[in-house]
Amino acid sequence: MLxxxxxxxxxxxLLTSATWDALRSHLEAAGRRVAVLDLRPLVExxxxxxxxxxxxxxxxxxxxxxIVGHSRAGAYLPGIADAVGSDRLDVVxxxxxxxxxxxxxxxSLPPERATWLREMAVSGRLPTWDTWFPADSLxxxxxxxxxxxxxxxxxxELSWKVVSEVLPTPGKAWDSARRIYLQLSAAYQxxxxxxxxxxYLVRRMDADHLAMxxxxxxxxxxxxxxxxx
Numbered sequence: 001m002l003x004x005x006x007x008x009x010x011x012x013x014l015l016t017s018a019t020w021d022a023l024r025s026h027l028e029a030a031g032r033r034v035a036v037l038d039l040r041p042l043v044e045x046x047x048x049x050x051x052x053x054x055x056x057x058x059x060x061x062x063x064x065x066x067i068v069g070h071s072r073a074g075a076y077l078p079g080i081a082d083a084v085g086s087d088r089l090d091v092v093x094x095x096x097x098x099x100x101x102x103x104x105x106x107x108s109l110p111p112e113r114a115t116w117l118r119e120m121a122v123s124g125r126l127p128t129w130d131t132w133f134p135a136d137s138l139x140x141x142x143x144x145x146x147x148x149x150x151x152x153x154x155x156x157e158l159s160w161k162v163v164s165e166v167l168p169t170p171g172k173a174w175d176s177a178r179r180i181y182l183q184l185s186a187a188y189q190x191x192x193x194x195x196x197x198x199x200y201l202v203r204r205m206d207a208d209h210l211a212m213x214x215x216x217x218x219x220x221x222x223x224x225x226x227x228x229x
Contacts (some may be wrong), residue, residue, distance in 0.1 A: 005064035005088065006033045008056065010080060012071035013039050013048070013158055014129040018150050019070065022216035030224060035059045037080075039073075040156055048162040052076050053083035064088035066227060069096050070212065075105065078170035081177050089177040090227060094219075095184040095209050098194055101170060105163045121160050128155040141208050151213055180226055184219070185209040201229060 007027060009020045017038045024034050037056055045051035053076070056067075065086045069077045074096030081091050100108040106117055120126055130138060130152045142148035181195035183204040196202050203226045205211065205218065212219045 004032055005066050005090070006035060006060050007066045007068060008060055008080075008084070009034065009036045010052075010056070010067065010069040010073040010077065011037070011039060012073050012129075013043060013162060014072055014126075014155070015070075015151065016040060016154055016156075018153065019210065019213055021150070021213075023212040023219055026216045026220040027223075030220060032224075040154070043156055043159055043162055046161075048159075048165055049076055049079055049167055053079045056080040057083040057085070060084055066090045066092060068092040068094055068223070070094045071096055071209070072105070075099055075108075075167060078174040079168065081174040082171040085173050087176075089173060090180060091174070091177045092180045092182060092223065092226075093195065093200070094182050094212065094223075095188045096181075096191075098191060098198070099167070099170070101167050104166045107164075107166070117163065121163075124160045125157040126160065126163065128152075128157055130155060141210055142214065144214075147213055151210065182219075182222055182226065184211045201226065203229075 009024065011017050011019050017036045020036050024036060027034050037059055039052060042048055042051040042055060063086060065084050067077060067080055067084065074093045077091050078099045078101065081089055106114050109117065138148065142151060179200045181192055181200040181202045183189065183192035184207045187209060192202050192204065203222060205222050207215055
């Protein structure tokens with residue numbers, strides 16, 4: 001009997017690996033081997049994409065793997081898939097942006113959104129993600145004070161070079177990977193529809209963007225059941 005694939009969790013560059021703590025516990029309780037890629041030390045690298053891929057290869061290389069990326073991590077999943085280099089690979093976009101090879105994060109945005117992002121940058125850095133929204137909106141998403149403290153602690157001020165880096169064309173491992181999109185929030189409805197058009201296996205859950213923090217048991221069930229599809 002084949003062992004279950006290892007799971008590699010990739011957080012958004014705007015957040016931290018703490019977003020995976022609750023989900024990791026549930027996945028391990030379900031018998032899964034889980035590794036978490038911490039992107040924070042990489043945000044000062046000359047190429048964030050290259051550094052993230054190299055770090056992923058060091059975590060797990062060649063063995064059957066499920067890569068799960070959240071939010072803005074989605075753009076880096078093709079490169080991470082190629083770095084892992086497994087013949088048996090599932091790539092899961094968890095309320096995540098779709099890849100945009102050949103352009104940058106800011107270049108992939110609608111003009112008005114790109115302008116908004118540029119205007120937020122100060123001395124070549126974006127302010128921490130929690131300051132992008134009214135304080136009460138984050139309290140609505142993360143009503144538990146301890147969860148909110150855990151998720152928002154240590155958020156990076158992202159370098160503009162991460163936002164402006166043009167991402168390369170993916171390679172063979174990405175081309176052969178099974179691609180899955182799990183929509184958690186209404187904000188990612190249009191992205192999920194694009195994933196359908198691109199041939200992804202798409203499943204939906206009526207929750208919120210940080211449901212892996214607030215509803216980890218439900219996200220675990222959705223993830224594991226979809227992997228069996």
